[in-house]
Amino acid sequence: MFTNERVARSRTRTFLSERPDLDPARFKQEIQRVVEGVPPPPNVLDREALHRYAIDHILLPLETLGMSGYVYADRDESSLVASIVAGNVDAGFHWLHLVGQLIANRYTFYEPLTMSRHAIERCMQRTGSLTLEDMHEYLCQAFGSAIPLMTVARREHWQQCAVPVRDGLFVGSIGNGGAAWHMDTFIARKAHAQGSRWDRFKNLFPPFPDWSRDERRNIEVVGRWMNAELRRITAHATIVSRVSFLKRPHMPGFDRNAAAWELAPSKAKRP
Structure with a gap:
């Protein structure tokens, strides 16, 4: 949906x-x-x-x-x-x-x-959310996971950022020597989706736990869980050794939905 x-x-x-x-x-x-x-x-x-x-x-x-x-x-x-x-x-x-x-x-x-407005819009669009309240879980997972991931990224010298959430991930650019992450867009990764190079990254992480509603919306709970998972994931190998394109700057890929929107005959009539 x-x-x-x-x-x-x-x-x-x-x-x-x-x-x-x-x-x-x-x-x-x-x-x-x-x-x-x-x-x-x-x-x-x-x-x-x-x-x-x-x-x-x-x-x-x-x-x-x-x-x-x-x-x-x-x-x-x-x-x-x-x-x-x-x-x-x-x-x-x-x-x-x-x-x-x-x-x-x-x-x-x-x-x-x-997190750019474009990334918020794409998350709403691609997760089937209708309000920002519907997206609360995705946003908490993104901000709660990003800080622990930034520590790993700086150690491994990533050149682009990626943050897994349920049903997808936020990706984007890195600035200020690794001290600033800009989540520029959202990529959906659902069971029926076509294969993506980002699957290599997303599949390193287990599904988020079946927390209560309040826990799912608590950035600190998410952060503690991500810290523990990162210790496990990086115990024997770096993330960048398994997802080598993280060593290259983020380059936006072809957006099928945006392209279809631009080519639509009725685009001129849309707000």
């Missing part, structure tokens, strides 16, 4: 246009406001007290914005990590990622992942 391309395009645009609360620029301003408003912690705090201070003064206010995060300790530093998926009609979806070094009192903002 497929969703009409015109419907997918219109509904994606409408959803992103009608959600100014998801705008990345707004989130960045709000995150900056929270970080700049944090009073300096007392110098006498031990590590445990510093963590409580960070949770009360930084993490909880960020969670009111919709971000999820945690605080953890290394040998010489304590860190706070918080993230959220934002989006607008021009940018598609962006993963916004804040990392704070609590002892050094230094905060760094990253945007490691983007």
Whole structure:
């Protein structure tokens, strides 16, 4: 089952246009406001007290914005990590990622992942989804899996990105020395689909577990599962040694659906 391309395009645009609360620029301003408003912690705090201070003064206010995060300790530093998926009609979806070094009192903002509006439209079209709510599981699988995959990709020097989800995968380009992934399109891989070179990659991964609805929509649950699977998959051989074209930059392939749309006689009458 497929969703009409015109419907997918219109509904994606409408959803992103009608959600100014998801705008990345707004989130960045709000995150900056929270970080700049944090009073300096007392110098006498031990590590445990510093963590409580960070949770009360930084993490909880960020969670009111919709971000999820945690605080953890290394040998010489304590860190706070918080993230959220934002989006607008021009940018598609962006993963916004804040990392704070609590002892050094230094905060760094990253945007490691983007998913283009085209990729969202293609996912809706090729999975037969009718709303962004129908796609929630695919989007959570994509963003939850991508961060663990980025670690492997940088180690193996991938030149294009690929993220498996149920019924397909998101693929695209890599920038900033491997630190930024751009999911540019979605490729459906269903049981009845014609063979694809991407099957070599997709078949490395088992099906996603039969989680509850809430677990399927939880990026952290997906991320933990993907981390465990990647340890197993790469235990004896690299992914790039089995999918060698990952060493070449992403080049969009021929899109049969888009070509048919462009050639359709009634295209001029369509919005």
